[in-house]
Amino acid sequence: MTTVFPDGFHELEPFADWAIQGERARYAKRVDSTMEELQAFYDVAFPLLQKGTTYLEQVGMEDIGEQDKRLLWAFCSLVTIAFPVEAWGQPRVPDSGPAGIHAVVEPAV
């Protein structure tokens, strides 16, 4: 059976929809989610990030494979949702009201 993520990260499979290319799209999913949804993803993904440092350090960017790419994007989503979970207590940045700041140039991966 093919999996979304590489070996050792199968606990992330239920959260495969967080493997999103681009910060703009990741942020959009964050603000469309409830805190319960963000917390559920964080609770699974954060320990895997802590355990996965050595693995991630040997994933080269030049020839990154599809599974590793999705893993990287899922952890990029973790970075984005860490702010609500660890700091804000809400999906949006407090007092950011109508303000929007959008990625217009990003690395391909």
Add this chain to the structure above:
Amino acid sequence: MAHFPKPAEGSWTEHFKIGTEPVSYADSISPEFYELERDAIFRRTWLNVGRVEQLPRKGSYFTKELDAARASVVVVRGTDGEVRAFHNVCRHRGNKLVWDDYPREETKGTCRAFTCKYHAWRYDLEGKLAFVQQESEFFDVDKSKYGLLPVQTDVWEGFVFVNLDPDNTTPLRDYLGRFAHGIEGYPFHKLTQVHRYRAEIGSNWKLFIDAFAEFYHAPILHAGQYVAEEAAKIKKYGYEALSYDIDGPHSMVSSWGGIAPPKERAMVKPVERALRSGLFGPWEAPDIGLTTEQLPPAVNPTRSKVWGMDSFVFFPNFMLLVWRPNWVLTYHYWPTSYNTHIFEGTCYFVPPKNAFQRLQQELAVVSFKEYGLQDGNTLEATQAMLETRTVDEFPLCDQEVLLRHLHATAQQFVRAYEQPVTPTPAS
């Protein structure tokens, strides 16, 4: 209590002889003053429109909307490798020459020549008119007289600048002055991993520079970014810069280290501990061929051991932030009216070697964005209240010295434009 030494005069503000009285923000809420700024500042100074890496080969081009200067320019690398800029206007009937889908949006690409969408007049990469559709229908059009209108263009350390004043005689490097000379040699060309953000901000352009030219606000506005005990400690400590400096219309602040890496890991949020990164960048600096001690002299000018970052304001609207962990952030503020502007923030890193380094950079970028959202929205609140004119005098502290300087500089440019120097009559 002072943590870092101040000049002999007792304050930075008095040292620079700027005046310590409360300031007016009339220059930020007046449509009339903004109209003057457009001509006095944005049509007369060198403006940074991009970097050479955006023009990787012959025929690479990008457009830049300079609403404040009432212009759109197309910047292109010619067949001779030179970078040039032209007014983005077809000489036939004035159509915008280079655009895609939306005439007011910027675009980029690679081409062999620019062909107008309207009647197919074609210009080569050096701006010469090369082809006129049905040329025989015209009345002795001399093609050599209908090339694209050139815009003065120059490059400093890979940053491409234009000056819309055809009579400008100040070379770019002279205009950028002492700070630029002292930054030269920084390996900007190695920092090719780019993340750029754009925001439409509901405030005068100077107010956002104000927000980023002082860190007095950081312990308060951004308190939620720290773990609770750390936020309390930082608030009590307040903020003091290592040093400030002013050179003509330009200014800079040198700041202490912040949290890259933090003294104690408990100071920072869990994701920062896991990724060893944060707003100040990845804790392990990549190799850029220079150690911190070897950085060019304008960077960390006091050669402080606790140095963390420098923030240069190149008048009018280009800020360059050099961070200790070997990355760079630029800010641009492009006015669109007296109370709106487009903000651009661009992070430049050494390309990551592996997925972990990529994540470290992502955390720095996203942290910048979260802070920027707080700053941007606060500005709209400030602009709205300034415009009520309920209060018109505001006390600024010594850590806000660069704000006084920025507003005074804008006013000087406008005054000089309104009252050109005339010979003094003999007394």
